[in-house]
Amino acid sequence: MELKQVLASYGAAWNETDLSKRLGFLESSWSDGGRYMDPAGTAQGRDQLANYIGEFQARMPGARIELTSDASQHNARIYFKWRLVTADGNTAIDGVDFGTLSDDGRLREIVGFFGAPPERTG
Known part of the structure; x- marks a missing residue:
């Protein structure tokens, strides 16, 4: 599967409220033992x-x-930007995800960051 398709399926999983459909999106985009982490929590594997x-x-x-954004990719590493849009249509936060790809092209790991990097102080 092409990276654009993998990320489209992964993004769709985040917006799918039906668990079985969400798992279907993750089946095509997330490796079996994939690991996810962001400042709010972690998950190991597709079900988690x-x-x-x-x-x-x-x-x-x-x-x-x-x-x-589209993903920037090299050596099985990627990063891409995203935003969280609230129910009333406002952007709550922008973020960036860094990840690795498995041999079959699905996501093996995502590490998410919320907001822009802090300003340099010194």
Whole structure:
């Protein structure tokens, strides 16, 4: 699967409220033992990630994740930008995800960061 398709499926998983459909999106985009982490939590494997996404949706009803860039890629490493849009259409936060790809092209690891990097002080 092409990286654009993998990321489209991964992004769709974050916005899918039906667990079985969300797992379907993750099946095509997330490796079997993939690891996810961001400042709010972690998940190991597809089922945990699907549940983590469901918990996010319960905390932020009607919110959605929008991918705001294509991915930059080299040596099985990627990064891309996204934003969290609230139910009323406002951007709550911008972020960036860094990741690695498995041999079959699915995501093996994502490390998410919220907001812009801090300003340099010194």
